[in-house]
Amino acid sequence: MERRPVHFNWRGLVLPVGFLLGVELIATTTSIERDAFAPPSAILSAAAGTLASGAALKATAETLITAGSGLLLGLLLGLLLGIPLGLDRRADLLMMVPLESLRPVPPVALIPLSLLIFGFGYRMEIAVVAFAVVGPIFLFTRSAIRGIEPQLMEVAHALGLGFVARVTKIVLPAILPRICVAFRVALGIALVVAVTVEITANPLGLGYAMTIAQQSLQPDLMFALLLWIGLTGWSLNALLLAAESRLFGAAA
Amino acid sequence: MSRQERLLWWLASVALAVLLVMMVAKLSELRLLSPIFLPPPQRIWAALTKGLTTGNLATMSLATIRHMVVGLAIAACLGIGLGAMIGTSAKARAYLLPTLEILRPFPSSAIIPVTIAYFGLTETMMLAVIAFGSLWPILMGTIHGFAMIEPRLADVSRALGLSRRSALMKIALPHAMPDILGGMRIGLTMALVLATVGEMLTGRNGLGQTILLAARSFRTADLYAGIILLGVIGFASMLIFDRVERRLLHWRS
Amino acid sequence: MARAPAAADPVIAASGVSLDLGGTAVLSDIDLAVARGEVVCIVGASGCGKTSLLRLLAGLLHPTAGAVSYEGQPVSKPRSDIAFVFQDYGKALLPWRNAAQNVSLALEAIGMPKAARSNRIAELLAKVGLAGHAEKLPHELSGGMQQRLQIARCLAQEPSVLLMDEPFGALDAMTRQALQDETLAIAEASRASIVFVTHDLDEAIYLGDRVLGLAGSPGRIGDTVAVRLPRPRDQLTTREDPEFVRLRRALHDFIGTVASDRQAR
Numbered sequence: 090m091e092r093r094p095v096h097f098n099w100r101g102l103v104l105p106v107g108f109l110l111g112v113e114l115i116a117t118t119t120s121i122e123r124d125a126f127a128p129p130s131a132i133l134s135a136a137a138g139t140l141a142s143g144a145a146l147k148a149t150a151e152t153l154i155t156a157g158s159g160l161l162l163g164l165l166l167g168l169l170l171g172i173p174l175g176l177d178r179r180a181d182l183l184m185m186v187p188l189e190s191l192r193p194v195p196p197v198a199l200i201p202l203s204l205l206i207f208g209f210g211y212r213m214e215i216a217v218v219a220f221a222v223v224g225p226i227f228l229f230t231r232s233a234i235r236g237i238e239p240q241l242m243e244v245a246h247a248l249g250l251g252f253v254a255r256v257t258k259i260v261l262p263a264i265l266p267r268i269c270v271a272f273r274v275a276l277g278i279a280l281v282v283a284v285t286v287e288i289t290a291n292p293l294g295l296g297y298a299m300t301i302a303q304q305s306l307q308p309d310l311m312f313a314l315l316l317w318i319g320l321t322g323w324s325l326n327a328l329l330l331a332a333e334s335r336l337f338g339a340a341a
Numbered sequence: 342m343s344r345q346e347r348l349l350w351w352l353a354s355v356a357l358a359v360l361l362v363m364m365v366a367k368l369s370e371l372r373l374l375s376p377i378f379l380p381p382p383q384r385i386w387a388a389l390t391k392g393l394t395t396g397n398l399a400t401m402s403l404a405t406i407r408h409m410v411v412g413l414a415i416a417a418c419l420g421i422g423l424g425a426m427i428g429t430s431a432k433a434r435a436y437l438l439p440t441l442e443i444l445r446p447f448p449s450s451a452i453i454p455v456t457i458a459y460f461g462l463t464e465t466m467m468l469a470v471i472a473f474g475s476l477w478p479i480l481m482g483t484i485h486g487f488a489m490i491e492p493r494l495a496d497v498s499r500a501l502g503l504s505r506r507s508a509l510m511k512i513a514l515p516h517a518m519p520d521i522l523g524g525m526r527i528g529l530t531m532a533l534v535l536a537t538v539g540e541m542l543t544g545r546n547g548l549g550q551t552i553l554l555a556a557r558s559f560r561t562a563d564l565y566a567g568i569i570l571l572g573v574i575g576f577a578s579m580l581i582f583d584r585v586e587r588r589l590l591h592w593r594s
Numbered sequence: 595m596a597r598a599p600a601a602a603d604p605v606i607a608a609s610g611v612s613l614d615l616g617g618t619a620v621l622s623d624i625d626l627a628v629a630r631g632e633v634v635c636i637v638g639a640s641g642c643g644k645t646s647l648l649r650l651l652a653g654l655l656h657p658t659a660g661a662v663s664y665e666g667q668p669v670s671k672p673r674s675d676i677a678f679v680f681q682d683y684g685k686a687l688l689p690w691r692n693a694a695q696n697v698s699l700a701l702e703a704i705g706m707p708k709a710a711r712s713n714r715i716a717e718l719l720a721k722v723g724l725a726g727h728a729e730k731l732p733h734e735l736s737g738g739m740q741q742r743l744q745i746a747r748c749l750a751q752e753p754s755v756l757l758m759d760e761p762f763g764a765l766d767a768m769t770r771q772a773l774q775d776e777t778l779a780i781a782e783a784s785r786a787s788i789v790f791v792t793h794d795l796d797e798a799i800y801l802g803d804r805v806l807g808l809a810g811s812p813g814r815i816g817d818t819v820a821v822r823l824p825r826p827r828d829q830l831t832t833r834e835d836p837e838f839v840r841l842r843r844a845l846h847d848f849i850g851t852v853a854s855d856r857q858a859r
Contacts, residue, residue, distance in 0.1 A: 100432075101439030125458035178342060182350035186358040193575035195534045197549075198568045200541070201556030205564065206378050277446075285450035285534075289541050290553075296451070303454035311454055319447040326446065493685035499654060499671075500678045501703040501751070511699065515690045592690040592731050 127309035136313035144298070145317060152294035153321075155211055156283040159218025160275055167223045168268075171230025172256060181231070188227075196221035196282055200290050210293070214286045221282040222275045229271035233264040266337045273329040280322050295321075380562045388562035389569060397551075402570050404546040408536040409529075409578070412471025416528055420476050421521060424483025429513060434488060445481065449474030449531065450538060457542070467539035474535045475528035482524020486517025519593075522586050529582055533575055548574075605630045605787050606651055606669075606676070606755050610660035612812070613646055619812035620646050624660070626806065626815065628755070633781055633788045635802035637795055637845065643813030644791040648757050651789060652678045664755070674704050677748035679758040683740045687732040693719065693743050694728040700750035714750065722746040722776065738769035742776075749780065756781070756788045763792070771829050774801060778827060795849070799841045800827055807848050817848045 109129045116128030127135070139145040170188075174181040199217050207213035241263060245255045287296025295318050302311035362382050368374040369381035376384075392398030427433045453470055460466035490513060498508040540549025552567035604627035613621040620643045628634050638644050649655040650662055653672040662669040664676065672678075680686040687696050697715045706714065719725055722742040724735075732740055741761055748756060758777070762770040778801060781788050792798050798805045799821055807817035823837055832838060 098435055098439060100435045101437075103436055104440045105443065125455075179350060182347065183354050183357060185351065186354040187361060190358065190572070193579065194568060194572040195530075195537055195575055197534050197537045197541075198552060198571040201552045202564055202568065205556045205559065205561065281448035281450060284448050285538060288450055288453050289538055299451065299454045303458050308458060311458065315447070315451055315455065318451050322448065323446045491685055493680060493682060494688070496654060496678070496680065497686050500652060500676075501700055502672055502674055503703050507703070511702070512688065515688070518690075590690075592733075 125308050127312050131309035132312045132316070135307070135309035136317065139310060139313060140317075145295075145314065148293075148295045148298040148314075149317070149321060151211075152280070152283050152287065152296070155214040155294065156218055156276075156279040158211075159215040159283065160222055160272075160279040162215065162219040163222030163279075164226055164272065164275065166219065167226025168230055170223070171227045172234060172260065174227075175231040175234025176260070192224055197285060197289070200286055204290055209291055214283060214291050214293075217286050218279050218282050222279055225278060226271055226275055229267065229274075230264065233267040233271075234260065236267070237263045266333075269329075269333050269337070273326060273333065276325060276329065277322065280318075280325070284318060377559060377561055380565065384562040385565045385569070388560075389566040392563065392566055398548075398566065398570060401546060401548050401551045401567075402574065405533075405536050405540065405548045405571070406574060408467060408471060408539065408547060409532045409574075412468050412536065413475050413525075413528060413532040415468065415472040416475035416479055416532070417525060419472070420479030420524065420528070421483050424480045424521070425487055425509070425514070425517075427480075428484040428487025428517070429509070434484070438484075441481070441484075445477060449477070449535060453538070453542065462543040462545075464543075464545060467536070467543055467545065470539055471532050471535040474531040478527035478531065479521070479524040482520045482522075482527075483517060486520030487513055489520075490516060518589055522589065526579075526582060526586075529578055530575075533571070533578065537571060603630070604628055606662075606664050606789070608647070608651060608657075608660065608662050611647075611650060611657040611662060612659040613643070613650060613655065614658040615646065621650075621657075622810075622812040622814050624813075624815055626651075628787045628789055630754075630787060631781075631785045633778075633790065633801055633803050635790045635792060635798035635805045636808050637792060637798045637805060637849070638808035638813065639849065640793060642808050642810065644793075644808055645759050647808065647813070648678070648759050648789065648791050651755075652676055652757050654678070674751045675753055676755045676757060677751045677753035679741075679744055679748050679756065679761045681760040681763055683737070683744045683761075683764075684732070686744055687740060687747075689732055692729050692731050693724060693735070693746075696732065696743055697747050697750050700747045704751065718746045718750055721749065721780070736769075737765050738773060741765065741773065745777075745780070749784070753786055756786050758788060758790045760792050761790075762797070763794075770797075775827075775829065777801065778825075782826070795842055795845050796833065799823075799838055799845070800829075800832060805841070805845060807845060809849065817845070819845060 113128045113130060116126070116131075136145075170184075174184060196217055199220055200213075203213040203216045207216065237260065241259055242255075245259045250258065283294065284296040287294040288300055289296075291297065295314060299311055299314045299318075302308075302314060365374065365379060366382045369376055369379065389398070427437055449470065452473055456466045456469050456473075460469060494512050494516060498512050503511065536547065537549040539545070540547030541553045544550055548567050548571050552564050552571075555561070555564040555567060607627040608624050611621060611624040611626075612619070624647060626634075626647075636644055636647065646655060650657055651669070653662070653669045653676065656670075664673065669676075688699065691699065694712075694715050697718055698711055701711045701714060715728070716725075719728055722745055724739060724742055724746065727735065727739065732743065735743065745761075761777075762773050765773065774797065777788070777790075780786075788801075790798070790801055802821050805819045805821060806815050807819075808814070809816045819841060821841060823832055823835055823841075
């Protein structure tokens, strides 16, 4: 397959640019009700305003702290479960019924429970995020372990490595690239769940800020926050992708 | 591992689950676990059975299922229809894919305040959110399935002189089916999640509302009963989906 | 009795055909005429444009210069009279349809009513020796059987021309020989013309009434050899025939000259 020079896809810009211009035009020429509608110019100025005042950054910090903490907690639990159950088929089968019974529960269903136990605040949200992340991390870890070259495990056996040594010296390095991919995916999940909890119940973070903006009839701020949420998620993902290819290159 | 061995371990697993439940019951009885946070399993069971028979849990469950199914159906029709059109046209893909890629990373729950702004706390708002959230994986999966046509099959289609409609229905669609179903599987999970969230926010009938109200009035047993039912709905819907998928993709070696 | 290559009234022909693909000249000034009922084999090394030439004849590609004609009419797009057998049979069969349904696809394409189809499908499957396998999915069939299935589907088009692109290249020697004989039998029975592309000289001589050597970059027809071997051909006796050996040497030398020409450039 010969390499063609990559040219920029101008056609891809037609729709978004056209849409934004169209909306801006409608806003300036007609007097459409401004409760739920905001032209791009207003959204941009609202965005600039909330960023400058620090409100957006504070909310972002709150969301990221909770998402991050929940992610790390879920990562830890997922690894603690995934590694032994991945290594030992029997243990895996033994734990199957209890774990599979928990899996179908949608994490959002735990929001009221978490609210009950912890009340409003950070802990409640971290708990829900952790629960949401444990499942995927566990599954990823388990399948990554199962995918380890059998020869590597034989080497461990031949060298007479104990369980802990086996895990730290052979298993963990072998699955590291895949765990990083799982981490990136889990980060996306963590952010979405965090924002969902904030929109539904918890008065902190970006989700809550969006709800307040909507309730106080400030659609320009609401859309600005929405865009900011998307941007945050996208840049974190891009950052992790870059880190991944840096660290692992072709091995990823 | 032989079949018998697997069965034995599975039974042991069931025994373990029962053991854990009994342990929780004991801990609750000894007041080591606060019954407010984790009531004794007997009470949860009682709340479940009572709620389903004389209470409104059955109605609420059906309401949640209905929201899920309707939202998913809308998403499927739009997603597969648009996905087929976009996937089969290189031109459409050039114009639309960048926009779709920009919109994709937005969490569907973040759309909720926007939809509330437009539709208010109504049924329509809920269905719009569910449909929007489920639409993305289905749409992207469908586009991918139709875009990645096996070139040899395209040759065969042209060599046989199949009409555009025939080629679409007899070759492109079956070929895209695995990707479409993959997208629908994710869409199904999203539909349940967003239905629950929507019910919590709008207060409309459904398990989401049930568990939120139960939490607010500290009726923990009812809360757990609701959570269990949501888990059951999730489990059952996946089971049904697996069946359907296996039938549709029976030809996979 | 040898079949003399007929001159007048070709069923499919290419005149002065050149092809450029993505800036590279693939074929240059190809003249080719296939008579009714004739088996024409095209040999050449990989990459000399054999497959492209076949696709041009099929109407799957358009020539940059010159024209392809079928019974005197220009070929602008694929037609049901011209059937194409692909080398990668696995990818050319629909994996979600069983054998009978795969054959049915061709019948559906030509608009045969449902009632008439099942008989015809049974006939065609029997013709290629897949009689008991109608319900099987392609992945449940061996390579040779899958290729037979593809041939059956092509025959369902009732073609006057069968274009075959290295159809037996991916099969083991025994299966290949069996399918070579079956192909000749089918050609004999249906009076279809065959254009057969292969890199295997022996196969080309065994099957063909004429063998064309395609070589160079861009590909040109360098050598045309008439195969005056008796029909019906036989795997043992025909291959030992002194004429067979002579033809093989002549073609081998041709390919050799071309290869060294290439290296010298």
